Amino acid sequence: MSMEELSTDILVIGSGLAGIMAAIEAEKTGLQVAIVGKFAIGMGTNSAMANGAFTVANSRFSREDHLRATLETGRGLSNSRMVHTLVEKGPDLIVTLEKQGIPMVEGKMGFWVDRPEGSAQIPGVLLMKPLRERVIRSSIKPIPGLVIFDLVVEEGEARGVFGFFRDGRPCLIKSRATVLATGGGGAIYLRNDNQKSILGDGYSLALKAGLSLCDLEFVQFYPFVIAEPRLHTFILYPPYPNETRVLDERGEDLLERLNLGDDLNRAIITRRDSLSFTLFEASRNGDIYFDLTRVPEEKWSQYPLNFLRRSKFPFRDRPFLVLPAVHFCMGGVEIDENGRTALPGLYAAGEVVWGVHGANRLGGNALTECAVFGILAGQSAADHVRERELVPFLETSKRRWEKKAGGYLKKKRGAFDHPTDILRELKNLAWKYTGPIREGSSLKEGLERLASIEKRIEKVYPDTLKNLFRKKELENAALLLKAILNGSLARKESRGSFFRRDFPDQNDREWLKNTCYCLEKGDLQIIHRPVLET
Numbered sequence: 407m408s409m410e411e412l413s414t415d416i417l418v419i420g421s422g423l424a425g426i427m428a429a430i431e432a433e434k435t436g437l438q439v440a441i442v443g444k445f446a447i448g449m450g451t452n453s454a455m456a457n458g459a460f461t462v463a464n465s466r467f468s469r470e471d472h473l474r475a476t477l478e479t480g481r482g483l484s485n486s487r488m489v490h491t492l493v494e495k496g497p498d499l500i501v502t503l504e505k506q507g508i509p510m511v512e513g514k515m516g517f518w519v520d521r522p523e524g525s526a527q528i529p530g531v532l533l534m535k536p537l538r539e540r541v542i543r544s545s546i547k548p549i550p551g552l553v554i555f556d557l558v559v560e561e562g563e564a565r566g567v568f569g570f571f572r573d574g575r576p577c578l579i580k581s582r583a584t585v586l587a588t589g590g591g592g593a594i595y596l597r598n599d600n601q602k603s604i605l606g607d608g609y610s611l612a613l614k615a616g617l618s619l620c621d622l623e624f625v626q627f628y629p630f631v632i633a634e635p636r637l638h639t640f641i642l643y644p645p646y647p648n649e650t651r652v653l654d655e656r657g658e659d660l661l662e663r664l665n666l667g668d669d670l671n672r673a674i675i676t677r678r679d680s681l682s683f684t685l686f687e688a689s690r691n692g693d694i695y696f697d698l699t700r701v702p703e704e705k706w707s708q709y710p711l712n713f714l715r716r717s718k719f720p721f722r723d724r725p726f727l728v729l730p731a732v733h734f735c736m737g738g739v740e741i742d743e744n745g746r747t748a749l750p751g752l753y754a755a756g757e758v759v760w761g762v763h764g765a766n767r768l769g770g771n772a773l774t775e776c777a778v779f780g781i782l783a784g785q786s787a788a789d790h791v792r793e794r795e796l797v798p799f800l801e802t803s804k805r806r807w808e809k810k811a812g813g814y815l816k817k818k819r820g821a822f823d824h825p826t827d828i829l830r831e832l833k834n835l836a837w838k839y840t841g842p843i844r845e846g847s848s849l850k851e852g853l854e855r856l857a858s859i860e861k862r863i864e865k866v867y868p869d870t871l872k873n874l875f876r877k878k879e880l881e882n883a884a885l886l887l888k889a890i891l892n893g894s895l896a897r898k899e900s901r902g903s904f905f906r907r908d909f910p911d912q913n914d915r916e917w918l919k920n921t922c923y924c925l926e927k928g929d930l931q932i933i934h935r936p937v938l939e940t
Contacts, residue, residue, distance in 0.1 A: 415796070418439065426541060438545075453773070485760075488762050519532050557612075624904050763775075919936050
């Protein structure tokens, strides 16, 4: 099958909030912009599942409040320059979103996507629909259904990407600048509330392009995520009705028994991570239930209860299973405050990057970060393009990618484990060994088990296009999991969202350090870098 060749001034990989904001900003300069999505542009992303909260300074929450809260939540590991940028540019962002047709309403610590009275739509959908329509109306070229396998790096610069369309056509895209906005990797876990395709693609692309990543061991868990069999793992966002109860399998009030207080809304704000750790421990001794049976009828017309009411499951009639689940990844690609990576021509934004959150993320900062740094990455990419011409691929490079495409598509004989089965094992391994509570001996065991799974992944010879993409997902997920396991084993303390049972205390004297990951000759290497600014 012949290679399809495309070219553009700026290529954006990922079509969530960060990617779309980068594309819109770059398009304002009159340059050619293309945006790639693994599936439909805009809607198959974590942004479309978000709760619609933007933490920014407002009339009740000053810039100083926002700065202090973000740094305190990051427990000393944040990049302070990026935090300052987030705080300073946050208020203007709300005006930008409103100009894009997204109604916003002021809250205690920022703004929320406003919703029509009685609407059961997920706030993330209300956020992404107008932005997606803005892309469709613009000159931005959408390229849905393209899976990026590699960044093209020539003569020390990012010059495009190589990938496959869903129908199996290989594709090489030349670009003068590229923005990486692929999201995180929460779906490598058995228990997560992410889109199922969020498997760490961007981390793998960056590592294999020679970049270093930071603090991948810091993964945020949310305590109340639906765990009923055959139901989606939907996160139960606050505010919770006063009548809500959390019960153990005997029907006893779990919050009261564990001395977690009687104000669930306050607990989820002030003790979100300790609540996740505690509920995870409690789940080992029995099931945990969320009980909404005492909530009066009139409250079921309000979101998110009206969203639950659309399900055939009897949420109003009986308690239902909940468990903590992975929500967000704090670590990622290192960028500066303008979205530049260390690789010329490559920019990044959104959950794939590191810097703002440190050891933990302040609620509402995820969407703010996506939008603020998406805009900055788009501006920086445009500035870069205006300074140089589009450089054609080297002929030797073009032949190399054609040969690589043929190698991917060439079928080999032999029995192998089905990729779906291996991915299920990886997810189980991630949850068992790098879940909310970690320990040295089990982390070592997890690494041993992962090594055996990696050997099986090597022997997967895709016999269908679907399995070609699944093998790539396996490789990305396994690399991210290896990084999290090794980083967790190396960090001998507990901090923010990271808890080690054998080192339960925060240790600023020895561990006020960022963990840096890189690939050297295909092997994962880790160093620890002292935090330079707090």
